[in-house]
Amino acid sequence: MKLNTNFATVARSLGVIAAIIALVGGVTYAALQSQQAKLTGNTIETATANLQISTDGNTFAYSLPGYNFNNLIPGGQPVPQYGKNVYLRNNGGAPLQLKLALASTPSNPDNVDLSKVNLVLTLRDNSNIQTISLNSLLEAANTGGVPLTAVTSLTPGYTAQYSLQVSMSSDAFSGTSASLGNIDLAFSGLALTN
Secondary structure, eight states, X not given: OHHHHHHHHHHHHHHHHHHHHHHHHHHHHHHHOOOOOOOOSOOOOOOOOOEEEESSSSOOBSOOOOOOOOSOOTTSOOEEEEEEEXXXXXXXXXXXXXXXXXXXXXXXXXXXXXXXXXXEEEETTTOOEEEEEHHHHHHGGGGTOEEOSSOSOBOTTXXXXXXXXXXXXXXXXXXXXXXXXXXXXXXXXXXXXX
């Protein structure tokens, strides 16, 4: 019995010591902790990716009527001779990588091979020329578009001016004439991180 009494006394002593250590540690921690210093009402907002288009360099919009490219001779020079103006302005807050795709499949009653019909884009500032087939633009619609290589980064507030022409290979179709319609060019801008 004496052994049980000694054991109970030791256990009580250890319990009291553990309680005192926990209490002192908690009191010491509470005594050394400062009040909260808060930074309240924070918000997180992304930059904007805002690309607009113009045909005259003055009036910019998100959508404008396109051009008619007439008198194209298959195998001949791109038309028109001096191109049609296309201005792309970055009205957002992030630099943009410009891309181009077809928004939908063009009407093609004469079964023209779209891989042999090209858009020819010339950057007006440096005469950098990029030729892209309609077929490539159609395929690129699912991947965000074909990158326009003349401008690697369009800075916010700036405008890139392009000249737009069309060319066609001499073997693009068979017959006396052909036409394509509903060619919706979709320019876009992918925000760059650097």
